[in-house]
Every structure is written in C-alpha cells, then in structure tokens.
Amino acid sequence: EAGVAQSPRYKIIEKRQSVAFWCNPISGHATLYWYQQILGQGPKLLIQFQNNGVVDDSQLPKDRFSAERLKGVDSTLKIQPAKLEDSAVYLCASSGRVLNEQFFGPGTRLTVL
Amino acid sequence: AQSVTQLDSHVSVSEGTPVLLRCNYSSSYSPSLFWYVQHPNKGLQLLLKYTSAATLVKGINxxxxxxxxxxxxxxxxxxxxxxxDAAEYFCVVSVYSGGYQKVTFGTGTKLQVIP
Incomplete structure (x- = not known):
C-alpha cells in the first residue's frame, strides 16, 4: 500500500511569512496527526483528526497555526505568520483501526530565517 | 492521564554487545505500547508494538x-x-479513551554504536 505522502519536503521562509504543508494519509485511515519535531527533541502532537473532526488540538498555537481535513482524507497545516522558533520538521501520521500503529510520512523540514 | 519516560537520553554500546533502552509508562487504562526508530534525517519507523497479546514482543532487525x-x-x-542500529529510539504509549486514540511520545534515546 502507498504510504503517507507529504509536501513539500523542504521549505525556507522568512519570519512573518506564511507557509502551508499538505498531507495525504494512507487510504482508509480515519485518524490523522500533525506533529512538530524540533531538532534534538521528540515529536510533539499539534493536532489530531478523526475523520474530518478535531479530537485534540490542545498543543496547537491557535494564534498562528491552523489545520483542516476536508472530506476526512487529506489535510493542510498552515502557519501564519511564522516565527523563528517554528523551524522544525513537521510530521504527518495516520492510523487505521483502534490501537493500531501510526504510519509516518517523510516530514517537511521548515526553516524560518 | 498517561505519560512515558525514557530513562536515558543517550546510550553508547560497542558493536556486538547487548542493547538495553529503558522505558517506563503511566496510564489509567490498558495501554498499547510502541517503539519507533528514527535514523538521521529519516522518517519514523515502527520497530515493534504491544497490544495486550503476548508480553514478549519481537520486532524488526x-x-x-x-x-x-x-x-x-x-x-x-x-x-x-x-x-x-545507531539512531534515535522513541517509546510511545497509546490509550483509547473518550472515543479516540490518545498517543504520547517519550523524549527519545539516542543510541551510539562504537566500532
């Protein structure tokens, strides 16, 4: 089966600019996750969707970050405006049945200058 | 509430010797547990998982x-x-609660293998 797809793979922007990341999960997977992984740290959950509804966005900086999952399939994560501390790898993952493992995409490496 | 603690941030072993990466968890419900590996500049890959079947779980590699x-x-x-095997390893706890799967990552253990 095809894996989790993410684009772009790399992005360089200046602070205060906007950026968007796209994720296409594995077909049929109901749950989609966005993580932020800062260099040298573990992944931090930003937002979790079940189908097209949000089940956890407690760690999403809502003043600048937004995400949507239209039709319960692919998803977009946006940062507007970006700050220097947003430099990180943004990982998308999906999972199928309850208690099944997460499948991760390759990530988008964001550099904010 | 749930949490996971990886007791060592760095572990260094010689090639050919045993590896032990420690993980403790806390959960109010029966958890599923996972280990993921992340090689430098690579994505996260599942090593193995425990989901209430056999307590000894065999994974890849x-x-x-x-x-x-x-x-x-x-x-x-x-x-x-x-x-x-030199990479970063993450212990993950997952609990189904409130109608969805709640996942918590550990902070990671970096494994160094000395030739």
Whole structure:
C-alpha cells in the first residue's frame, strides 16, 4: 500500500511569512496527526483528526497555526505568520483501526530565517 | 492521564554487545505500547508494538521488548548491536479513551554504536 505522502519536503521562509504543508494519509485511515519535531527533541502532537473532526488540538498555537481535513482524507497545516522558533520538521501520521500503529510520512523540514 | 519516560537520553554500546533502552509508562487504562526508530534525517519507523497479546514482543532487525505490568516498563533490547542500529529510539504509549486514540511520545534515546 502507498504510504503517507507529504509536501513539500523542504521549505525556507522568512519570519512573518506564511507557509502551508499538505498531507495525504494512507487510504482508509480515519485518524490523522500533525506533529512538530524540533531538532534534538521528540515529536510533539499539534493536532489530531478523526475523520474530518478535531479530537485534540490542545498543543496547537491557535494564534498562528491552523489545520483542516476536508472530506476526512487529506489535510493542510498552515502557519501564519511564522516565527523563528517554528523551524522544525513537521510530521504527518495516520492510523487505521483502534490501537493500531501510526504510519509516518517523510516530514517537511521548515526553516524560518 | 498517561505519560512515558525514557530513562536515558543517550546510550553508547560497542558493536556486538547487548542493547538495553529503558522505558517506563503511566496510564489509567490498558495501554498499547510502541517503539519507533528514527535514523538521521529519516522518517519514523515502527520497530515493534504491544497490544495486550503476548508480553514478549519481537520486532524488526532483531529487537524485542517485554511488557511488565507490575513494573510499568517496556524496555527495548537487542542481543548484539550493529553499526546500523545507531539512531534515535522513541517509546510511545497509546490509550483509547473518550472515543479516540490518545498517543504520547517519550523524549527519545539516542543510541551510539562504537566500532
């Protein structure tokens, strides 16, 4: 089966600019996750969707970050405006049945200058 | 509430010697537990998972882990380290609660393998 797809793979922007990341999960997977992984740290959950509804966005900086999952399939994560501390790898993952493992995409490496 | 603690941020072993990466968890419900590996500049890959079946779980590349409920531990082991095992390893706890799967990552253990 095809894996989790993410684009772009790399992005360089200046602070205060906007950026968007796209994720296409594995077909049929109901749950989609966005993580932020800062260099040298573990992944931090930003937002979790079940189908097209949000089940956890407690760690999403809502003043600048937004995400949507239209039709319960692919998803977009946006940062507007970006700050220097947003430099990180943004990982998308999906999972199928309850208690099944997460499948991760390759990530988008964001550099904010 | 749930949490996971990886007891060592860095572990260094010689090639051919055993590997032990320690993980303790806390959960109000019966958890599922996972170990993921991340090689430099690569994505996260599942090594193995425990989901209430056998307590000794075998994974890829010769790794295994034992779920010990009495000790709330899920340590990762390998009998003989290989140079290609050098990577970061994450212990993850997952609980189905409130209608969805709640996932918590540990802070990671960086494994160095010395030739």
């Amino acid at each position: 010769g790794f295994e882990a034992e779920f010990k409920k009495s000790e709330t531990s899920f340590h990762l082991t390998k009998p003989s380290a290989h140079m290609s």
